[in-house]
Amino acid sequence: MALWQLYALSVALVSSFVASSSSSFYHTAVAPPQDLQISDPGLLGSLDIEWKPPPNVQAFNECTVKYKFEYRNTGDRDWKVIFTRKLKFRVGFDLSRTAEVKVQTLLEGRCTNDVEVQSDWIYATFQVPLQGKLESEVQNFHCIYHDWEYLKCTWQPSLLAPRGVRYGLYYWYEGLDHAAQCDDYIQDHGINIGCMLQNLSQAEYKDLSICVNGSVAATLLRPLYVTLRLHNLAKPSPPKQLVVSMSASEQLHVAWSPPGGETPPQCLEYEVQLAEDQGEAKATWASVSTQMETALTITRANQSRISCVRVRARTNIFCADQGFWSEWTQECFSVSRKEDKQLFILIPVILSLSSSFIICMLIGQCKKRSPAGKPLHASVGC
Known part of the structure; x- marks a missing residue:
């Protein structure tokens, strides 16, 4: 059998197997x-x-x-x-x-x-049967998980809410047998406009389902349904014990302690801001970010005067997809250059010596003008 005939036969066999x-x-x-x-x-x-x-x-x-x-x-x-x-x-x-x-x-x-x-x-x-008009749903619903300790949710009454409306917040997460109602409402003129929820550590990194509904006689109000993730709503307190110092080599050292509360320290990132005064120019802010560290050493690129240093914190990307920044630390530290400090010390000394010299000169002039043999009274002439 020729070689080409063997090749054709083998191709036919393979094709037959693939087809089968x-x-x-x-x-x-x-x-x-x-x-x-x-x-x-x-x-x-x-x-x-x-x-x-x-x-x-x-x-x-x-x-x-x-x-x-x-x-x-x-x-x-x-x-x-x-x-x-x-x-x-x-x-x-x-x-x-x-x-x-x-x-x-x-x-x-x-x-x-x-x-x-x-x-x-x-x-x-x-689809659940939705009652009431869309405009009867509560407005501006907003929640913050403060210090990983308590959840504060607030809302505003709907545009169609009549007088005497009663709002209730209900919540559920995996681990609860049934939906629970808020037992600590925030009120404004007798109307519930918010809720404080404690002891939610078991709900962290789970879906937290919330419903806010309203009831009033003869009016149907539409309920609000939301699903939250607590770690994405976390807002820590400001960092504590901020300490700022300047080295002889013009390096600025900033150190602080993590904020209080139950926020895991490993879940925090920080931002440090410096306000720099450059002569008569208006102070400008410069920011430096850091992950988890609670101290920074910053080499200053110019001879500007640092008029303020402040720090804030937020949940980092290792623990949340997003989060709220804390408030800034309240203290402002004015850090001057070394020669500024020397000048600050020398100026009072020079002023003191000048004042003493002037007083002595005045006393000498008074003595010259005084008649011979008469005592000089401090109340006269000086």
Whole structure:
């Protein structure tokens, strides 16, 4: 047999094998899951999603059956994705918008020649009945997690809120059996406009679901639903014990202590600001940032006078996606150059010597003018 004939035969055999494998792959199919359902257990946005396996799952005992579960709120750009072998999940949604979920079956193993086979998607949505007009929802809802110790949330009554409205804040996070109500409200003229929540350490790095609703006779008010992450709302107190000194080589040394409270020291970053006066020019601020360190040595590039040094703190990127800066330390330290300090010491000495010389000269003049033999009184002539 000629060489080209052997080559043609081998190509035909390989093509036949590939076609046979492809045929077995394309003939392996899997059905989507069944009975996708969404239920609300009353946890302010955490919904239960469950489904049943596809009807023909028993036929694939040589393969692994998994599910690709995706969810989002209507209006979100991206889906959140979970790969699982479970048949039930509890995930958080914004109940002011429609919840959307979808699931498909994934099949892979010997029965598919180790190629992943995907079923069609099945879909479901959920929407709580929203009462009242959108304008009846509370306004300017805002929360800060102070010193990782307590959460302070505030809001303003809606534009459509009638007199006598009563607002309530409810919250839930994983670990609570049921939604709880705020027991420490902030009031303005008898109306609840805020809430203080203590002992939330178990809720850190979890979804904290909050609902603020209002009630008043004969009027429907729309509730506000939000989901928070405490570590992204943290605001520490200002750093403490700020100490500023200047070395002989014109290096500025700034040191401080971490703020109080329960803020983890390893979760803090700092910003140091210097106000520099350059002659008659207006003071300008220069900033220096540092991660976790509580001391800085700054080499001054000019001979300007440092009129103020201050420090503030914030949760760093290792512990949060974002956070609030603390207030600045209140002290302002005026740090002068070495020659300025020498001048500050010399000027009073020179003034003192000059004053003494002038007084002596005046006393001498008075003595010359005084008649002979008469005493000189301090009250006369001087």
